[in-house]
Amino acid sequence: MTTLTVNGESRSIKASPDTPLLYVLRDELGLNAAKYGCGLGQCGACTVIVDGKAIFSCITPVMVLEGRAIVTLEGLGSQTAPGPLQRAFIAEQAAQCGYCIPGMMMRAQALLNRDPNVTDEAIRAELQPHLCRCGTHMRILRAVRRAADELKKKSAEVRAGR
Amino acid sequence: MTHAVSRRSVLAGAGALIVALRFSGARAQTETGTGGGPSKHGLSGSLDDTPNIDAWIRIDASGAVTILTGKAELGQGLKTALLQVAAEELKVPFDRLSLVTADTARTPNEGYTAASHSTQDSGTAIRHAAAQAREILRGEAARRLGVPATTLQVRNGAVFGPHGARLAYGELVRDQLLSVEASTTSRLTSPEDFTVMNQPVSRIDIPAKVTGGSAYVQDLRPEGMLHGRVVRPPSYGATLRDLDIAPVERMNGIAKVVRDGNFLGVIADREWAAVQGMRTLAATTTWIEQQALPDSADLPGALINLPSRDTTIHDEGRPGKPGIAVVASFSRPYLTHGSIGPSCAIAQFQDGALTVWTHTQGVFFLRDAIAGMLRMPTENVRCIHAEGAGCYGHNGADDAAADAAMLAVAMPGRPIRVQLMREQEHAWDPFGPGMVVRLRAAVGPDGMIADWHHEVWSQSHMMRPGLPGTLTAARLKSDASPPAPPVALAQPEGGGDRNAIPLYAISNCKVISHFLPDMPLRGSSMRSLGGYLNVLSIESMFDELAARSGQDPVTFRLRHNVDPRARDVIETVATRFGWAPRVKRSDSTGFGFGFARYKNLEAWCAVAVEIEVVRLTGAVRVRRVVAAVDTGQVVNPDGVRNQIEGGILQSMSWTLFERVTFDRTRVTSVDWSAYPIMRFDSVPGAVDVHLIDRPGDGFYGVAEAAQGPTGAAIANAIRDATGVRMHDLPFSPARIRKAIGA
Numbered sequence: 001m002t003t004l005t006v007n008g009e010s011r012s013i014k015a016s017p018d019t020p021l022l023y024v025l026r027d028e029l030g031l032n033a034a035k036y037g038c039g040l041g042q043c044g045a046c047t048v049i050v051d052g053k054a055i056f057s058c059i060t061p062v063m064v065l066e067g068r069a070i071v072t073l074e075g076l077g078s079q080t081a082p083g084p085l086q087r088a089f090i091a092e093q094a095a096q097c098g099y100c101i102p103g104m105m106m107r108a109q110a111l112l113n114r115d116p117n118v119t120d121e122a123i124r125a126e127l128q129p130h131l132c133r134c135g136t137h138m139r140i141l142r143a144v145r146r147a148a149d150e151l152k153k154k155s156a157e158v159r160a161g162r
Numbered sequence: 163m164t165h166a167v168s169r170r171s172v173l174a175g176a177g178a179l180i181v182a183l184r185f186s187g188a189r190a191q192t193e194t195g196t197g198g199g200p201s202k203h204g205l206s207g208s209l210d211d212t213p214n215i216d217a218w219i220r221i222d223a224s225g226a227v228t229i230l231t232g233k234a235e236l237g238q239g240l241k242t243a244l245l246q247v248a249a250e251e252l253k254v255p256f257d258r259l260s261l262v263t264a265d266t267a268r269t270p271n272e273g274y275t276a277a278s279h280s281t282q283d284s285g286t287a288i289r290h291a292a293a294q295a296r297e298i299l300r301g302e303a304a305r306r307l308g309v310p311a312t313t314l315q316v317r318n319g320a321v322f323g324p325h326g327a328r329l330a331y332g333e334l335v336r337d338q339l340l341s342v343e344a345s346t347t348s349r350l351t352s353p354e355d356f357t358v359m360n361q362p363v364s365r366i367d368i369p370a371k372v373t374g375g376s377a378y379v380q381d382l383r384p385e386g387m388l389h390g391r392v393v394r395p396p397s398y399g400a401t402l403r404d405l406d407i408a409p410v411e412r413m414n415g416i417a418k419v420v421r422d423g424n425f426l427g428v429i430a431d432r433e434w435a436a437v438q439g440m441r442t443l444a445a446t447t448t449w450i451e452q453q454a455l456p457d458s459a460d461l462p463g464a465l466i467n468l469p470s471r472d473t474t475i476h477d478e479g480r481p482g483k484p485g486i487a488v489v490a491s492f493s494r495p496y497l498t499h500g501s502i503g504p505s506c507a508i509a510q511f512q513d514g515a516l517t518v519w520t521h522t523q524g525v526f527f528l529r530d531a532i533a534g535m536l537r538m539p540t541e542n543v544r545c546i547h548a549e550g551a552g553c554y555g556h557n558g559a560d561d562a563a564a565d566a567a568m569l570a571v572a573m574p575g576r577p578i579r580v581q582l583m584r585e586q587e588h589a590w591d592p593f594g595p596g597m598v599v600r601l602r603a604a605v606g607p608d609g610m611i612a613d614w615h616h617e618v619w620s621q622s623h624m625m626r627p628g629l630p631g632t633l634t635a636a637r638l639k640s641d642a643s644p645p646a647p648p649v650a651l652a653q654p655e656g657g658g659d660r661n662a663i664p665l666y667a668i669s670n671c672k673v674i675s676h677f678l679p680d681m682p683l684r685g686s687s688m689r690s691l692g693g694y695l696n697v698l699s700i701e702s703m704f705d706e707l708a709a710r711s712g713q714d715p716v717t718f719r720l721r722h723n724v725d726p727r728a729r730d731v732i733e734t735v736a737t738r739f740g741w742a743p744r745v746k747r748s749d750s751t752g753f754g755f756g757f758a759r760y761k762n763l764e765a766w767c768a769v770a771v772e773i774e775v776v777r778l779t780g781a782v783r784v785r786r787v788v789a790a791v792d793t794g795q796v797v798n799p800d801g802v803r804n805q806i807e808g809g810i811l812q813s814m815s816w817t818l819f820e821r822v823t824f825d826r827t828r829v830t831s832v833d834w835s836a837y838p839i840m841r842f843d844s845v846p847g848a849v850d851v852h853l854i855d856r857p858g859d860g861f862y863g864v865a866e867a868a869q870g871p872t873g874a875a876i877a878n879a880i881r882d883a884t885g886v887r888m889h890d891l892p893f894s895p896a897r898i899r900k901a902i903g904a
Binding site for chain 1: 236237238239364365367368369370371372373374375376377378380381383389414432433434437499500501502503504549550551552554581583584800804805807808809810811812814815833834835839840841842843845846848849
């Protein structure tokens with residue numbers, strides 16, 4: 001039995017230790033956001049955050065994840081209470097089919113956590129491992145920019161003692 | 163339905179357009195699988211096939227309003243747009259409407275959700291049905307109140323009369339009130355009164371998609387669901403030599419191994435167990451393969467040497483006029499749809515009836531195909547659309563549905579979910595066909611095109627279901643269905659010859675379509691069909707002729723254009739881009755322009771690009787893109803922008819990177835490293851899309867309008883930057899480097 005920490009909750013996993021995290025998230029924990037795209041780490045649709053870093057869940061077996069903090073898109077907010085990055089993607093209408101978007105968002109979130117002062121060039125470079133077939137790239141970039149600006153404003157307000 | 167046969171007469175009305183719908187002659191056969199006969203009821207859009215108002219709009223006693231459409235959400239924003247149309251005409255708040263999409267048991271049959279037809283087919287039907295429903299409700303209120311209908315106001319889902327009288331729609335509906343055939347006139351809302359249409363209403367499907375909600379067929383988990391995977395043969399026509407099922411059956415979690423002829427599948431209690439079972443089964447299986455694929459080193463040569471059925475689709479004036487002549491041959495390779503989510507379906511077989519949840523583009527045609535494959539009565543099969551990843555045409559969706567159906571009948575009672583593996587989606591995709599265009603043209607001493615001769619070679623772009631032989635599983639199983647015969651889509655929409663007839667005014671012009679009945683690789687419908695290569699070729703030739711005769715490319719186009727709406731998009735882009743005053747930043751910079759009216763029937767679109775060619779590597783960097791589009795009456799401006807932006811980036815990806823590779827036996831581009839598409843390092847610096855406002859006009863299909871003009875603009879910009887005309891797609895770094903001799 002493997003124990004995983006997913007979105008702050010401790011979960012006991014029945015799947016064999018060599019099972020890729022993606023299948024545990026979707027099949028055993030009933031989470032929808034991480035998507036099967038290629039199973040090869042080539043497209044990014046399965047991306048989640050582990051200990052602050054974006055990883056491909058389709059090629060990461062659960063045996064190496066015990067005791068580490070796993071965050072999926074579900075951990076950033078919900079439809080009724082969307083988080084800042086989710087609000088930004090809705091505001092920019094940054095999806096067509098949307099299948100690639102959760103993975104994009106998780107890598108973007110890891111970037112924003114690391115560096116809220118991120119440049120446009122850094123956002124582009126960071127998203128290089130991700131494929132979008134609908135051609136929504138411009139909106140995705142705008143949404144991440146919007147979320148970054150929002151977070152910067154928030155932290156400036158916090159620093160100003162509000 | 164084509165605009166060529168529809169005529170609208172607009173009569174003045176107070177706050178409303180009274181639109182009479184008159185149709186003359188036959189409705190052209192379209193890629194949606196509808197039309198092809200005389201108008202049945204003289205009604206517009208899909209109302210002509212399904213004229214009952216309550217087939218589109220249901221209102222219950224509580225006032226709940228349900229809109230029904232036979233079209234499907236493909237990520238193009240269809241659900242939101244159709245609800246906008248319904249809300250506007252019914253006068254019901256947008257968020258109080260619910261929507262049912264393509265379902266063989268519930269919705270009208272609107273053929274395939276394809277060919278940029280959805281707003282004009284379904285949007286038009288819903289608009290008229292909603293407007294007529296509103297007037298029926300107003301009339302019912304007038305009858306009950308004993309006052310003339312003209313004294314009543316309709317808003318917010320209710321009819322308001324004198325002295326504070328208010329009758330909600332729920333109170334007004336009684337049995338059969340809306341069970342009437344639509345009439346041939348509708349009292350449509352005037353564009354100046356729009357509150358929901360032509361507004362950038364937020365997409366209703368996006369919140370679930372960005373929060374991990376259940377948004378796709380991949381996310382459905384019906385009670386008792388099992389996971390299936392299939393083992394595909396390694397190549398077309400391969401037959402099973404030998405396999406060993408026993409070790410797979412002994413694996414943990416495997417519920418069943420299914421073999422039926424050359425069809426192989428596993429069913430497991432967990433998805434990962436199904437994947438492992440599939441891999442083990444594949445490893446224990448050997449196949450007899452054949453070398454049946456063409457020589458990929460010279461695909462254009464292989465294509466034009468195939469037997470063809472030739473049709474002269476346009477012949478005007480007298481060819482052979484003298485001038486500065488240019489001869490050029492253009493080709494595109496096979497392209498894959500490349501959905502980011504491999505195709506998926508869930509099927510359940512219970513008490514002799516089969517239900518399939520699928521992201522097919524045509525639930526009714528798929529139902530027929532699956533029923534045929536399984537030799538079941540059609541009425542025992544129900545197909546329900548559930549969203550998948552974007553498909554951009556006929557991808558593996560229908561195959562996955564057939565696979566799920568095969569596994570479901572092998573294990574009755576349990577819902578079986580099948581998702582294709584990436585390599586299966588890539589290898590067995592019904593590709594966008596490889597094509598060749600040969601163009602010969604001349605510009606005369608007056609600077610006008612004196613002669614134009616266009617020939618196009620292509621296999622079928624229409625191998626969609628309907629017949630069971632279009633489904634991979636139906637061809638693999640033991641009593642296999644015969645292969646489906648190749649379908650040549652006819653003009654005016656066309657297939658491989660879509661957009662082959664130039665929209666420009668050219669006095670001596672001949673266009674020949676060479677339809678190839680053979681299908682060297684499996685192929686079918688992919689966004690814009692032949693329109694992409696035909697437009698790229700025509701627009702490349704325009705720039706060549708302009709260059710050889712010392713004319714500006716945009717001026718040269720305008721000199722050959724008689725369509726004022728074409729002129730509008732061309733001039734809008736030229737102005738917004740700053741075409742006339744453009745200055746090259748370096749000797750590696752290039753500017754390119756492209757224009758087309760999609761199918762010569764739908765939206766008008768012009769695109770200009772500024773690029774830089776990295777001479778050392780041959781890579782193309784697109785600095786900025788400006789586009790203008792005229793889609794007639796806009797339903798959702800942000801939705802149109804999203805489609806055009808997406809079309810531009812997807813077309814850039816086709817143009818610069820994409821090519822299905824194969825050896826004499828197998829398709830070899832079976833993952834994203836062997837079939838690269840655009841990544842973020844190639845995304846343009848800026849993309850600006852301008853919409854031309856046409857209030858009160860009809861709907862003209864827009865979703866594919868950018869494909870041809872974008873490819874053309876890039877081709878022309880490469881020529882401008884390097885002096886070299888590229889002919890064979892993709893214009894990859896290696897090919898550009900070779901062409902410019904760097």
